[in-house]
Amino acid sequence: MIKMSTPAKAIKAALAEALVYYYPIAGRLREVPGTNKLVVDCTGEGAVFVQASANVRLEEFGEPPLRGPYPCAEELFCDVGDTKVVVGKPLFFLQLKHLSCGGFALGFQACHNIVDAFGLIQLVKSIADLARGDARPAVLPAWERQILMARTPPRIVVLTGAGAEHKNADMLPNDVLLSTPLESMVHRHLLFGPRDIAHLRGHIAQPHLSKLVTTFELLTAVMWRCRTAALGYEAGEKARLVFPLNARGRWKRDLPIPRGYYGNALLHAVVEATVRDLCSGNPLDHTVELVRGAKADVSPERMRSMVDMMALQRGRGQTAFPTRHVYWVSNLGRIGDDAVDFGWADWVGGGFPLPKLTSFHTTGKNQDGHESVTVTLLLPGRAMDRFAKEIASWLNKHDGGNRFTPSSL
The missing domain is CATH 3.30.559.10 (Chloramphenicol acetyltransferase-like domain)
Incomplete structure (x- = not known):
């Protein structure tokens, strides 16, 4: 169980624990030579966690519930470099920015080859579960990528307007x-x-x-x-x-x-x-x-x-x-x-x-x-x-x- 001392320490520890369950996200994408296929190499290199601060109060973002556009939005995220390059890079980035009012903003990015929006929010919820003190995530992750693998040979139904x-x-x-x-x-x-x-x-x-x-x-x-x-x-x-x-x-x-x-x-x-x-x-x-x-x-x-x-x-x-x-x-x-x-x-x-x-x-x-x-x-x-x-x-x-x-x- 994670004990909360500061938001940054609790969330960082929760991220590390969540990666035990979501271990592929701690790895890196590799390209299989001669195939144009990507695979996950479970290297355990981890994700990226950044702690920052800003002399900004929450009310400066507007009246809750907040919605974009947010001022200086690019500063809420880690610098991930060229987003078109996915091979050999971390698959998940999380930045916690402390605000002067005591609140904080979480900016997270993930490789779309690995997760979709629903999967990304599931991961973030798991981090929150563990940071809250739960023994394990409320929803345990399932990998099982064989369910949606391409078939051999492929069978294409042409989509309207595609092709x-x-x-x-x-x-x-x-x-x-x-x-x-x-x-x-x-x-x-x-x-x-x-x-x-x-x-x-x-x-x-x-x-x-x-x-x-x-x-x-x-x-x-x-x-x-x-x-x-x-x-x-x-x-x-x-x-x-x-x-x-x-x-x-x-x-x-x-x-x-x-x-x-x-x-x-x-x-x-x-x-x-x-x-x-x-x-x-x-x-x-x-x-x-x-x-x-x-x-x-x-x-x-x-x-x-x-x-x-x-x-x-x-x-x-x-x-x-x-x-x-x-x-x-x-x-x-x-x-x-x-x-x-x-x-x-x-x-x-x-x-x-x-x-x-x-x-x-x-x-x-x-x-x-x-x-x-x-x-x-x-x-x-x-x-x-x-x-x-x-x-x-x-x-x-x-x-x-x-x-x-x-x-x-």
Whole structure:
């Protein structure tokens, strides 16, 4: 049992103990010569723990529950170097930054080859369990990577919009999103409260669909339309949407992923439409049904096909998914980061503090205490201006009365 003297000592000791259970994370990735395959070498070299301090008080980050963008966000993380290099590097980095008010911020990064978001939060929860004084983690980890290994020979089910891009890459039009440097883009956090969500749901003409559609499906459909229009793609071009789905517990008989599995267990749903069909004339019902159809089209075979495809593309300088005219979106509302419990510190906020091309959905409460959804967005400046007008028209907020967070649109 770990006795808490200071947060840093307790969390560092808990990390060391957690790595006994998550021993692959204490190792390093190696490449098998001549195969383009990566393996974990359980060297026991450990993870990285950094302790730092800042003359900043928690209230300077905003009113709880906290959500990005955070000031000086890059200082909350360890320097991991080139994130594209994974071989021979530590697989987990944890930085604890003491704040002048007595609180602290935890910044953690992990190699995505080893864990997905659910697996990463499971590891962090295990560290919190041990730092709290528990004898062992509440959820014991399961490795069992053979469940989602590529098959020999691979069997590919072509995903909508995937594959053709590699064959005709030179014929595709340029994408302003990919040609604009990240540092030149504008990053926004959009806060959708209950009134905003109810107003958007009112745009759905079919009563039964309005009742069935989830908040994620609704906001994703609206964001996809507004973002596509803002980027100025030609009417006949294809616009794509890609979002991950958690495969845990989805097909217990055909794909029995055990409790505690912390590897990548994500299936990416892919859907495409012409810009004309997406943004001109068709009601919101049409876009919502595209999103819902992509979710309904998943299956164990498609999951295994995606694993096979990713294995085939490794080392070829290609990706298993389309890259141009794509809206990547991920729902982090249920990964459980708000349930991390150290026993002697209250969680006041989290999320992805650094801007990414992928839009992330997170849940929390707005300033009125109502459950709300925050969606991140990164766009070139002019496109962000156009997006603001598009989303305002959907929310009927041309009068400037929008309820986005102060740092938002």
